[in-house]
Amino acid sequence: MYYRKYRLIVPFMLPALILYFVFVLYPYARAFYVSLTSWGGLSSKMPWVGLDNYHKLLNDQRFLDALGRNGQLLIALPLITIAISLTFAALFTQGGQGVRGAGFYRVVFFFPQVMSAVVIGILWTYVYSPNVGMLNGILRNVGLGSLARPWLGDSSTILWCILAVAVWSSVGFYMVIFVAGMQSIPTSFYEAAVLDGASRWGLFKDITFPLLWETIRTCLIYIAIAALDFFTLVQVMTGGSSTGASRSAEVTALYMYTTAFTKSRWGYATAIGVVLLVLTLLLSVVIMQATKRETYEY
């Protein structure tokens, strides 16, 4: 009987498996091979160099600096994004009753998600622009002109300015996910707690947060992966310049891009890519394990 079952299953699965193999597994395996060569990217010659690229990476200060920035983002981005989006979700949804105008805010806060990251990046470079930008304009008009600065031209502010844009653009998305999660929590829980005299913060802390934990975990992994990538916004908002203050916002993926596309060191760049892949996988596993908790059925 089993034999017959497989005779049916295999042909159905085969096309998907072949596609998965050709377009997912093979490129990964191939990338690993390329990372062991000094491929220049423009011909089919791939001189074998063994683990040289990886050795060089260990001593490449620019790579380590970039990785360090990803580390900073990895801590800051999930914390800030989840804190803000949870707050909004709770304000607009918790216990079936949000603040006044909740429906309107939910839609408006989701807007940035509809725009492409490139458009967002370009718009914000104008907000941060030193002389004609909105941010410095506001600061000057309210008498805080001394705080005005070339935000994206200053090594100490550039990465955090870009981080703020990432938060701004993704808060709406995670808010919607949390809203959906909260809506599936039975309102009777809240009603019972309110009868017992629980505060709004108490409702959040003791009912919403624990019951939403599974959703938060998933979002954590998404945001962490975004923090390890972070390519698009930095590329757009630094104009791809890779020097001066822009260097202070160079993340690993951008260094990989510069190494490949402007320096034609594809073997080395691929090694960076492989390291990034391994780190991403490790990170997902670590987050999954570290955030495992008892789940509640309801």
Added chain:
Amino acid sequence: MQDRRIDQLFREVAEKGLSRRQLIQRAAVLGISAPALTVAMTQLSATAMAQGADNPLGVDPNAPLDVVIFKGGYGDDYAKNVNTNLYGKLYPKAKITYDGAQRLQEKYQPRLVAGNPPDVMDNSGAGNFNTTELVNQDQLQDLADLMNAPAYGQDGVTFADSLKKGSQADGIYNGKQYNLNYVISAYGIWYNAAYMKEKGYEYPKTWDDMLKLCEEIKSEGKTSPWTYQGLYPQYMRMVFDQMVFKNGGREAIAKIDNLTEDAWTQDSAQAAMNALVALHDKGYIMKGTEALSHTQSQTEWLQGKAVFIPCGSWLENEMKGLIPQGFEMTEQATPSLAGDKLPQSAIQASAGEDFIVFSKGKNVKGGMEWLRLLFSKDGAKFFSQNTKSLTVVNGSADGLELGSAFASVQAAIEAAGDNTFVARYAGWYADLDEESRNMFGNLMTGKSSVKDVTSDLQDLTNQIREDSSIPKFHETPAASPAS
């Protein structure tokens, strides 16, 4: 392998005039298989028929041609014009595959790796191929045959002689012409002539006068004296290159190009850096400049927020539509430093829009022929009318009216005469390019001193020179551009 042998056979046919019988014998010696020979013979007879005064490169009139053009600021009407009105008329049987595109490396890299590149390409714009890498990885056709061929439509003039003297110098890599430039650009300092007239200012011919004028502008307090394309400090590096050239002559630039031990410590380099850093130290650079892209800084300059900005002659075309009424865009060569060897009019003039033929393309001769037609008077005149830009083809813009900014560029090029140059180091060595951009950015924002910039760049230069894994190029001052 087979192809190379067939090529050799063709060459022998051309040189020795082998008979059919000798040909077959010779083919056997070279080890060309019978079917391959049959194919080759058909091609050969077509070529032999076509070759002559009208077809000096011996193009196979039936062979299809694969053309890829960067469709950027200049559009691509000029290339389509060559396809239909020139190549298409001469070789009506050739099927032309055409693509006008952007970000060419991303699009065409797979075909290069697969050994199946297009025949001819305008390798320009953002995301194009790095020419040096193409040369290093053996992808480009040596264009010597084209350079020696007669120019299209001109009697008794070779292709090389029909182009502006020196304009193809930066397409030469270790003595071989791999790359042809089409559009002439001159690099200098720009200002609004109407504003200068109104204020009674003159464009300063010496750097001391420049600083004096800057002080006057600054003390008036209405506008900043200088700005530059902050995110891309290579625009200031360009001013540096030009100052070094004027101060120390061709040898001084060649020292940097050739990675010598005193490339950055030599007097001319030091003098130029010290001159530039004064702009920052005295507060003449517009606040916030370091965070501006090229278009943002150029826009603020057009709005009158700064008086001077460095740029190339594409500036007018780039800012089209944003130029205020009555703004008289004018370009001049950089001012002189004390003790300059060359006159103030000396200028960095290079030709851009890089055309290449891929050596592994299927129709290499067709690719070269396409370029011969594009670089003809007919092809170039169409381009100039269409884009208001000057090409390298001698006499192709005679009698054309090209606007005020362009008049200043033309005047600058004319005034410079033979004193034009192109700095090569940034194109040759990607690491030196990036780090010098970085350092000139630091210099102009006060983050690094002249001393730090010098030692940093000199260290890197020494490192590259000693690194045998980086292919080297050499510039001979005597045989260099436009002399």
